[in-house]
Amino acid sequence: MKPAIKPAHQFIVCHECDLVCADVPVATGEAASCPRCRAILYRNGTASIDVALALAITSVILLLLLNSFPLLSLKVQQVTRDTTLFHAALAMWDDGMHILSLLVIITTMLAPALQISVAVYLLYVIRFGDARLALGAPLRALQTLRPWSMVEIFMLGLLVSLVKLQHMADIVIGPALWSCASLIFFTAALTSVLTPRNIWLWAHAAKASKAATGVSHV
Amino acid sequence: MSEQEYRHIPATGLAGQTGASAGLITCDICEALCCTHDEAATHCPVCGASLHLRHKDSLTKSLAYLVAAAILYIPANLLPVMQTNTIFGTQDDTIMSGVLVLLYTGSWPLALLVFFASIVVPLLKLFSISLLLYTCWKKSAWNPLQRTQLFRMVEAVGRWSMLDVYVVTVLVALVQFKSLAAVHPGGGALAFGAVVVLTMLSAQSFDSRLIWVAKTHE
Ligand SMILES: [Zn+2]
Numbered sequence: 001m002k003p004a005i006k007p008a009h010q011f012i013v014c015h016e017c018d019l020v021c022a023d024v025p026v027a028t029g030e031a032a033s034c035p036r037c038r039a040i041l042y043r044n045g046t047a048s049i050d051v052a053l054a055l056a057i058t059s060v061i062l063l064l065l066l067n068s069f070p071l072l073s074l075k076v077q078q079v080t081r082d083t084t085l086f087h088a089a090l091a092m093w094d095d096g097m098h099i100l101s102l103l104v105i106i107t108t109m110l111a112p113a114l115q116i117s118v119a120v121y122l123l124y125v126i127r128f129g130d131a132r133l134a135l136g137a138p139l140r141a142l143q144t145l146r147p148w149s150m151v152e153i154f155m156l157g158l159l160v161s162l163v164k165l166q167h168m169a170d171i172v173i174g175p176a177l178w179s180c181a182s183l184i185f186f187t188a189a190l191t192s193v194l195t196p197r198n199i200w201l202w203a204h205a206a207k208a209s210k211a212a213t214g215v216s217h218v
Numbered sequence: 219m220s221e222q223e224y225r226h227i228p229a230t231g232l233a234g235q236t237g238a239s240a241g242l243i244t245c246d247i248c249e250a251l252c253c254t255h256d257e258a259a260t261h262c263p264v265c266g267a268s269l270h271l272r273h274k275d276s277l278t279k280s281l282a283y284l285v286a287a288a289i290l291y292i293p294a295n296l297l298p299v300m301q302t303n304t305i306f307g308t309q310d311d312t313i314m315s316g317v318l319v320l321l322y323t324g325s326w327p328l329a330l331l332v333f334f335a336s337i338v339v340p341l342l343k344l345f346s347i348s349l350l351l352y353t354c355w356k357k358s359a360w361n362p363l364q365r366t367q368l369f370r371m372v373e374a375v376g377r378w379s380m381l382d383v384y385v386v387t388v389l390v391a392l393v394q395f396k397s398l399a400a401v402h403p404g405g406g407a408l409a410f411g412a413v414v415v416l417t418m419l420s421a422q423s424f425d426s427r428l429i430w431v432a433k434t435h436e
Pocket residue numbers: 014015016017018019034035036037038039
């Protein structure tokens with residue numbers, strides 16, 4: 001049988017324990033949780049799509065800064081060595097650790113870049129374009145990418161390295177380290193507002209306002 | 219999306235039922251409530267994601283990744299994760315010796331952090347997923363809420379084990395001062411990275427809804 005959609009959410013099936021729960025309105029800032037397994041079912045956040053778009057664009061800028069500038073510089077006697085994110089991964093490659101180098105590139109560069117690009121695409125499509133246009137595939141990509149983007153863990157790795165290196169050389173903190181720290185903050189904020197539920201709410205609202213202003217759509 | 223398409227979803231009387239028994243499923247990706255009356259996988263009409271009442275071959279896949287991770291856990295801890303060449307000689311560091319170096323030369327909170335991320339978390343994941351797989355295979359009704367919370371914890375902390383891989387990456391990239399000092403990655407780092415990825419895949423393959431199966435058949 002063809003599955004059917006119920007656009008007005010009256011029920012929600014818990015993703016974690018499969019219990020059918022009533023989809024009741026919750027107060028702003030509060031969350032509804034599954035009575036059986038206590039999973040968070042949904043939140044009533046106040047974030048608007050414009051806030052999400054601003055967070056996404058800021059993240060793009062910070063990501064570009066993170067990838068363009070050195071993270072740390074090390075000075076031993078007269079020799080200075082610095083490294084960008086990409087060069088750090090390349091050093092691993094040059095040392096014969098190809099798979100590990102790829103893993104670092106995927107988790108610190110590729111996954112975050114894709115995640116943020118997809119977020120910008122989604123928000124742009126909903127905010128300025130046809131709300132019914134291809135939201136499923138990018139949303140799917142976003143959910144899949146999420147656990148593989150590990151900028152915050154990389155940042156912690158940088159801090160541990162800093163401590164390990166402080167005894168052997170002079171360290172200068174590069175601009176990318178600050179970008180990295182801010183990027184973690186902005187992507188965390190973006191992730192918390194860019195929930196599937198919010199995206200569909202924004203998409204429905206955009207569609208409704210278009211219908212109200214008489215713009216034709218399919 | 220006409221009214222008739224979702225006519226067979228009753229307005230009330232679903233409280234306490236499971237999605238499987240009510241023929242309802244909330245799409246993982248877009249959170250649309252979908253109706254499936256057969257167990258076969260179908261696709262979400264809103265976003266096109268495949269819908270499963272249960273992940274396909276959840277226990278088998280999860281077990282396969284877990285076994286691979288458990289095997290690689292041995293070289294990950296025994297082989298050196300990095301080799302430091304200085305004018306004073308060559309030093310091989312395993313994960314544990316890295317923690318000890320931090321404890322003596324760095325700070326104990328940082329040593330504790332690395333110990334937790336690199337040693338406790340992977341072990342905890344291996345044991346927890348084994349426990350979950352065994353109890354679900356036995357369809358045990360034992361403490362489903364606690365087991366669900368254990369699974370949530372496994373999913374939340376799993377990625378943080380990448381910490382050591384990143385520390386090695388940064389050190390390899392920065393500490394390259396020819397004859398003075400150089401750091402090279404060791405085979406342990408590769409095995410360790412593989413353990414992190416495999417345990418993440420194992421947790422992702424596991425379907426937490428299986429924890430509650432015994433409960434609903436009582
Ligand atoms: Zn639940």
